[in-house]
Amino acid sequence: MDLGHLGRSVTQRVGVAIGAAAWALGLSACGGGSGTATVAVAVAPPEAALSTATRLSVGDLMFNDTSLSVSGQQACASCHAKPTGHADPAGTVLPLGGPTMDVQGFRSSPSLRYLLANTPFRFAPDGKAFGGFTWDGRAESLQAQAAGPLLAANEMANPAIADVAAKVRRASYYADFARLYNLTATATDQEVFDATTLALATYQIEDPDYLLFNSKFDQVLDGKATLTEQEARGLQIFNDPAQGNCASCHVSRVEADGSRPLFTDFSYAALGVPRNPAIQANADPAFFDMGLCGPKRTDLANRLDLCGQFKVPTLRNIALTAPYFHNASVATLEEAVSFYATRDINPARWYPVVNGQPDLFNDLPLALRSQVIQTRPFGLAPGAQPRLSAQDVSDLTAFLQTLSDDIAAPAASPRVTP
Numbered sequence: 081m082d083l084g085h086l087g088r089s090v091t092q093r094v095g096v097a098i099g100a101a102a103w104a105l106g107l108s109a110c111g112g113g114s115g116t117a118t119v120a121v122a123v124a125p126p127e128a129a130l131s132t133a134t135r136l137s138v139g140d141l142m143f144n145d146t147s148l149s150v151s152g153q154q155a156c157a158s159c160h161a162k163p164t165g166h167a168d169p170a171g172t173v174l175p176l177g178g179p180t181m182d183v184q185g186f187r188s189s190p191s192l193r194y195l196l197a198n199t200p201f202r203f204a205p206d207g208k209a210f211g212g213f214t215w216d217g218r219a220e221s222l223q224a225q226a227a228g229p230l231l232a233a234n235e236m237a238n239p240a241i242a243d244v245a246a247k248v249r250r251a252s253y254y255a256d257f258a259r260l261y262n263l264t265a266t267a268t269d270q271e272v273f274d275a276t277t278l279a280l281a282t283y284q285i286e287d288p289d290y291l292l293f294n295s296k297f298d299q300v301l302d303g304k305a306t307l308t309e310q311e312a313r314g315l316q317i318f319n320d321p322a323q324g325n326c327a328s329c330h331v332s333r334v335e336a337d338g339s340r341p342l343f344t345d346f347s348y349a350a351l352g353v354p355r356n357p358a359i360q361a362n363a364d365p366a367f368f369d370m371g372l373c374g375p376k377r378t379d380l381a382n383r384l385d386l387c388g389q390f391k392v393p394t395l396r397n398i399a400l401t402a403p404y405f406h407n408a409s410v411a412t413l414e415e416a417v418s419f420y421a422t423r424d425i426n427p428a429r430w431y432p433v434v435n436g437q438p439d440l441f442n443d444l445p446l447a448l449r450s451q452v453i454q455t456r457p458f459g460l461a462p463g464a465q466p467r468l469s470a471q472d473v474s475d476l477t478a479f480l481q482t483l484s485d486d487i488a489a490p491a492a493s494p495r496v497t498p
């Protein structure tokens with residue numbers, strides 16, 4: 081029971097995936113830009129529509145079910161909350177977990193929206209890393225990822241899959257769940273566990289909340305709203321290779337087939353964000369979270385050239401998902417944007433000053449700090465004229481605020497409507 085095939089087939093084009101989801105749901109709301117949806121709705125058999133509705137409600141109950149954790153207090157939704165773009169609800173601190181809810185991890189919980197176009201981790205022919213789930217891409221698929229938190233000591237903390245299976249068997253939705261995933265009375269713990277992770281992954285793919293495409297920015301693409309002057313300046317700076325150059329990683333253009341931009345290319349980069357002293361693991365000066373080369377991810381431990389690289393996150397809903405960066409080192413959106421503007425020209429703002437010198441890129445071992453990127457908007461000398469002024473930072477921030485979904489409104493077509 082592997083969702084790999086689903087992961088891969090939907091990666092081709094988000095549009096196709098939504099077409100398929102709308103097909104199964106019998107929805108016509110998504111049909112506007114996608115012929116697939118409109119045609120298929122007419123022929124979708126009623127049982128299929130019914131079981132999709134059941135899949136969605138079982139998935140939703142499971143995602144919000146605190147009884148699946150050892151503490152009895154934590155669900156997936158505790159760290160991926162709907163009002164905050166399915167990211168951290170806490171706002172400034174890293175969420176705690178574990179059996180008594182006092183164990184801290186060392187990464188910020190990312191938004192779970194717009195992950196549908198992601199692929200399993202891979203290297204492009206030129207050696208650049210792409211894809212995979214989590215900040216270091218170590219999970220192959222949404223299903224593989226769902227197993228992590230159920231068992232992680234700092235999260236839902238089940239000691240073994242048997243514990244998860246026992247909890248799921250006691251859940252109020254078990255009968256529907258068993259029917260949907262063909263689990264008989266003699267189903268093994270492994271079968272119940274695999275169906276659980278499949279149900280959680282399917283929910284994140286099928287629930288329209290994860291792919292709303294109805295932000296102000298989307299409405300502008302559809303000709304139904306206009307950016308303010310400040311937001312429009314922000315977008316221009318965001319796209320300009322000589323200024324923000326943000327779009328070179330956080331893709332902002334509509335694809336040739338009309339697919340809306342996801343504000344990430346799912347690649348990796350080492351930005352050298354500051355160490356976060358509030359992370360307990362960082363009390364050990366020899367501990368470093370280096371992303372692709374470990375320690376959470378283990379298969380690339382010898383690739384020192386990849387140390388410090390983390391996945392480019394989507395910027396959709398970014399105004400809702402504080403704190404920022406993989407290590408939650410920055411509290412507000414405006415500050416996260418300022419980091420790009422002033423990392424190099426005013427490093428003392430970001431790094432502790434040691435013996436009169438800012439300790440640049442202090443969240444990496446000394447020998448690996450030269451791998452931090454210097455391309456635009458970076459690459460200026462300390463004290464140089466800024467490439468992004470204070471006004472530019474506030475314009476960029478204003479633009480980024482147009483990327484928040486309207487959770488109360490229906491999902492829009494994944495393609496721009498002409």
Ligand code: HEC
Pocket residue numbers: 154155156157158159160175176177185187188189190191192195212213214215216222225226229230234235236280376
């Ligand atoms: C204690 C907080 C916490 C809980 C509970 C939790 N997560 Fe997460 N989630 C995180 C963090 C932190 C990360 C980033 C992990 C990393 O990079 O190593 C993450 C990453 C993810 C990702 C990858 C997102 C991406 O951009 O690649 C998915 C998918 C996900 N979680 C789904 C779930 C599901 C499903 C559950 C419930 C079974 C769950 N999470 C429970 C904190 C949590």
Ligand code: HEC
Pocket residue numbers: 190318324325326327328329330348349350351352353390391392393395398401403404405406407413416417420453456457476
């Ligand atoms: C070279 C690729 C690249 C460029 C160019 C780039 N970013 Fe990023 N961005 C990243 C990566 C990688 C991360 C995650 C880094 C980390 O956490 O260590 C990130 C993270 C962010 C975050 C925090 C996201 C979160 O979920 O915490 C914001 C906000 C952001 N970028 C905005 C911008 C803006 C604005 C610009 C242009 C001024 C820009 N980025 C240019 C690669 C890039």
